[in-house]
Amino acid sequence: MSETPSDIEREIEEARERLAGTIDQLLYRSHPKTIVSREIAQVKAYYVDAATGEPRTDNILKTVGGVVGVIALFAVLRKITH
Numbered sequence: 001m002s003e004t005p006s007d008i009e010r011e012i013e014e015a016r017e018r019l020a021g022t023i024d025q026l027l028y029r030s031h032p033k034t035i036v037s038r039e040i041a042q043v044k045a046y047y048v049d050a051a052t053g054e055p056r057t058d059n060i061l062k063t064v065g066g067v068v069g070v071i072a073l074f075a076v077l078r079k080i081t082h
Contacts, residue, residue, distance in 0.1 A: 046059055047059055047060055047063075
């Protein structure tokens with residue numbers, strides 16, 4: 001089955017449109033504002049249950065415990081070195 005020049009031109013145009021759509025998606029995904037908003041959404045999802053809107057106390061307590069632990073470690077190291 002041989003293709004006519006108009007069939008080939010149509011296929012090329014379809015491929016261009018698909019490529020343009022892909023490039024647009026990549027540009028959107030790699031835009032700094034998009035990346036920041038995606039990261040903010042991930043952090044919010046870690047600390048707030050999206051279904052109920054309630055805070056996730058287990059994750060909040062883990063983070064607070066880690067921060068307190070690091071501060072305590074720095075205090076102990078500072079006391080040892082001085």
